[in-house]
Amino acid sequence: MSLLDVSSFAAGQWIAPGAGARNIASAITGEVIAQAGNDTLNVQGMLDYARSVGGPSLRKMTFHDRARMLKALAGHLNQHKQALYDLSFNTGATQSDHMIDIDGGIGTMFVFASKGRREMPDGHVYLDGDVEQLSRNGTFLGQHICTPLQGVAVHINAFNFPVWGMLEKLAPTLLAGVPAIVKPATATCYVTELAVRLMLESGILPDGALQLVSGGLGDMLDQLGMQDVVSFTGSAETALKLRANPVILRNSVRFVAEQDSLNASILGPDAQPGTPEFDLFVKEVSREMTTKAGQKCTAIRRIIAPESQIEAVIAALSERLAKTQIGDPRLEGTRMGALVSNAQKRDVMEKAAIIGQEATRVFGDPERFDVTGADAAKGAFVPPMLYHCEAPDTAERVHDTEAFGPVSTIMGYRDLDHAIALANRGQGSLVASVITHDPAVAREVAIGAGAYHGRLYFNNRDSMKESTGHGSPLPHMVHGGPGRAGGGEEMGGVRGVKHYMQRTAIQGSPDILSAIGEKWVPGGTEIEGPAHPFTRKFGELAVGETLHTAPRTVTLEDIETFAHFTGDTFYAHMDDEAAKRNPFFPGRVAHGYLLLSFAAGMFVQPDEGPVLANTGLDNLRFMKPVAAGDSIKVRLSVKKKTPRNDEYGEVRWHVTLTNQDDEIAAEYELLTMNAY
Template sequence: MTVQDVQSFVAGQWLEPDSGARDIADAATGKIIARAGRDRLDTTAMIDHSVTVGSPALKAMTFHDRARMLKALALYLQDHKQVLYGLSFSTGATQKDHLIDVDGGIGTMLVIASKGRREMPDSHVYLDGGTEMLSRKGSFLGQHVCTPLHGVAVHINAFNFPVWGMLEKLAPTLLAGMPAIVKPATATCYVTEACVRLMLQSGILPDGTIQLVTGGTGDLLDRLGSQDVVSFTGSADTAFKLRSAPTLLRESVRFVAEQDSLNASILGNDAVPGTPEFDIFIKEVHREMTTKTGQKCTAIRRIIVPDSQVDAVISAVSSKLADTTIGDPRDPKTRMGALVSQSQRRDVLEKANALGQEAERVFGDPDAFEVQGADAENGAFLPPMLYHCADPDHATTVHDTEAFGPVATVMGYRDIDHAISLVNKGAGSLVASVITHDPDVAREVVMGAGAYHGRLYFNNRDSMDEATGHGSPLPHMVHGGPGRAGGGEELGGVRGVLHYMQRTAVQGSPDILTKVTGQWVPGSKTVKGPEHPFRRTFHDLQIGESLTTSERQVSIEDIETFAHFTGDTFYAHMDEDAALRNPFFPGRVAHGYLLLSFAAGLFVDPDEGPVLANTGLNTLRFQQPVSAGDSIHVHLTVKKKTPRTDTYGEVRWHVLIRNQKGETVAEYELLTMNAYEAAA
């Protein structure tokens, strides 16, 4: 059998392993299939290549450019994923496991790309929050902005997800505008290397945006500075060693860690056998114990159930585990494959033996189990092992020792406060789940346990058909956790992108802020266009282009007609005496929505043109009542433009409705979709 030399991609060149290489075995057969690693690694050249080649290329692109790049990259990987499937079997993963790692990674990249197009501007500066008024007259304002860091992101990933683990970090990093150096765990780096080769082969990524280190990182971390980021996934011991590196501390290098986690699942006391919730709970526990052979950072390690249901849960889970086929991961009939390596198998057994000092093993014997169609002696196989801790209040090991494999412990609780106390004994986790149909229980858990967990997952009969599962981090939601889980945070949509950017408070005049942010700020200069703005295409419209309309007087007949036509006969519009008793009104007043309708009548151009649709309005505020006899006019200004498709983009208009005294009556943001080109 040919042994693969897993290469590193350094400063634009592929480098073979050298004398520092380490052998890698097939998880299911124990046979050596690859070697990876180098003693000689020019880390100075790597950092320089990222900063001088990759970084400028990415920063020249807008957020939308980078989002389109990510989408194209994900679709390319989608078309070539069979290559990654074929290699991943050697990690001990089954075909279903591949869906989590390979398809999950590609899906994550697609979501991050979509978030970039929908939630970030087509420019180089991201706005964090709204404009802050720092002066009485509005001539001095503040705005928080985010811009990409000027260094390199070093991603140190775990062995269990060689594709997802890379892509879930890489997508937000590239969207932010930072190049990356990827360092996968050696045990499965051959899958990561294949994925990187595909990405480079696609020709989509600019030079210098990604580099790959298979094996040790050498002195790379010693050469980082304040503009760099280290994102780590792995054990707590390794995380502590890395984050304690003198250079990282001295240079205040950002360090994101996702590490050991004693995740737990609570069975609500309403979820008794025979209820949908009990069945959901058993299914979730079984899935988390066996998927990826329990080698998931989000897997359930502690099973917390009412005292009265301990025996029923043990029986039901054991029955499901007994039907779990263990064997060759390439066999479609296999439900659970092998651990990633013999060393990992030994580690899991060591941790399981430690758990056995405080808990009784009630299912799974590592010395007597059946492996189908595979080398049980040389492969890194273990059975799922279920433990029962009868005294979780006085136990310590079950709450602080993670056996990173198919191992979990059942423990009973007296009431929901006791369950919360037990789930928090893990001192910080990535996820805790609660299976209950009682919303009051859900609220109690959020209030009592939320501070200890990065994610709280609730499921019951109402959500079970669409719920994604306890152990599934979603790119839309934050992934990370406090305390033992590392104190880090990844994903969460645009939140994950901001970890690779610097938030800066910018202060200045409205004109300064308009130029910096790329969107019009109230108080800054406006310009009158050559014609009605609704007759101008998306590309023709300029930020700050403005229209001031003629006036329209509001009559008592207008108010009454609108009231009867719409059915809105609220007393402030129809009863003078009642309106006078209201502290907000000087008497009968016009409906706010009547004013919006009149405003539209003042500024809308009726003819067919580039404006395709009005898609809504934001931040509407009515600031001054309008009485019969008052007049209103509108100031309409182009605030922001965002491309949406190949043919049209979104225009956000700042709208001010003012009365005859110049007082602001209402203020809002109008959204329209405008064509890039005029109709033929």
């Protein structure tokens, strides 16, 4: 194939490789297939373009606008993923590996698009937490809000996932309303470049929202300010150098790192040979060793099993690994392809030799193994290598050396406390897994190891058919870890979006908070609508529009009828003496659900109209009992409106029930779907 020029996209222009360009070799053949890099990139111009063009365009859009944009981008990539597959084989990845990287990245973007529509407002301000009452009468309140940073996000990604690694950072960044400059690892940047081209050519993104550096960043990090973010994935050594940049330190630039991780998997003491858990453990470890040729930040590096089961685990795991066909990833039967480059192969072998100082290799000989359809001497192929450490308590390098390939070390534990201690010896990981059917074992590990690991993955016979696997970070859950793993967090749903936003405490009157958050705050101005709110379409309703009902007296007959009709004859409603002995009641009181039913009857408009469905209640509280002879009235206010599609939107109503003395008896939020 002809040499591929991998370009950068800077300030709206594609820039071909130039001075300082580096050659990129195929992982399969070792032959040079591409070149990337240009030392003359105007990095300050790229930053200015992102801040002055991309940022303002994104911030004009609402969260829902940006979520729809993400969905469209994911759909476009999904239509063109075969081209990404075809190119990605050169990285050494198999078709199964493509499913993790390319399909996984697209799926992550779809999830963030969905969460943006479901969990974030159709507005420009994200409300973080509840309103805080800062005064006796509620005229002075507090609220935390999140708004987009007005800088640029610089994403520095690793070589192992050229598509997912980009999209899992890009999705929350764009959803937050922040432009991104993506810098993939040079070894696989040709795959990232194609994905970026596809997104830009779709016409979905506003100008300046996405730029690409294929090659080195130059002095870009020296030009960052307090509104910018750096999100890094790679080695701890590189992360330390970048994090220590004086400009980043001086300007308090946000720095999110996902780096080295000595992940562990614990075989529970109950998981004996012959149990589903034992077989599952062997399957999970084998998969994590061989998927992406072990080039995963979440791969299992340390295998922790009961001392009595070490020989059984080694035998079962060796038998399974022996069935792994290594070779050209384009061949259908290949189960493990090559490492990304021969340089990476040398690094893996050097790290394996260090581990070999404290552990014995019990499977996999890098000098003697079969490769199908390729030349092992030219490509970056290695076999899965399993080491056994007999003295894990005195060993050091097996707990601090990561061979970023198909290399794992098994070690024995005496009891569960010992297993936890060994897992924590890694000084911080992205994930630790426990295969057990005993909930008590899971609880003990969670308490003992939780502080050392970003994610704890438990699996057994009950969940294994639907579980996603030890090594699969999900967009719904936090991806990151303490200590050696970098101390950062990515994804995690809306949590990940907030990394690219500023949390600000606002204080003021209910009207001020209502205006800023576009959500009515109790105590704020109430708007009297021209007609009953249930007769008005979604677009006609105003936030703060309020209906006050006439009062209704609750009788003893009402209480008894409701009790016998529903079967709820709880003593507080039926036995006056028993109710008086209860510290919460003055005597017999009305059922809380009777009050809710009465409230609905008081504010409902029964005719067919724009209210399509009642979809639930949130935050229900019963605050003062209502006895026979008391009266109740209802205030119904439009608290928030959220579009759902072209036909209807969700209306969140604030409902307050008060008694004859204007004391609050109950309060809740009613959700309805209203037609446009």
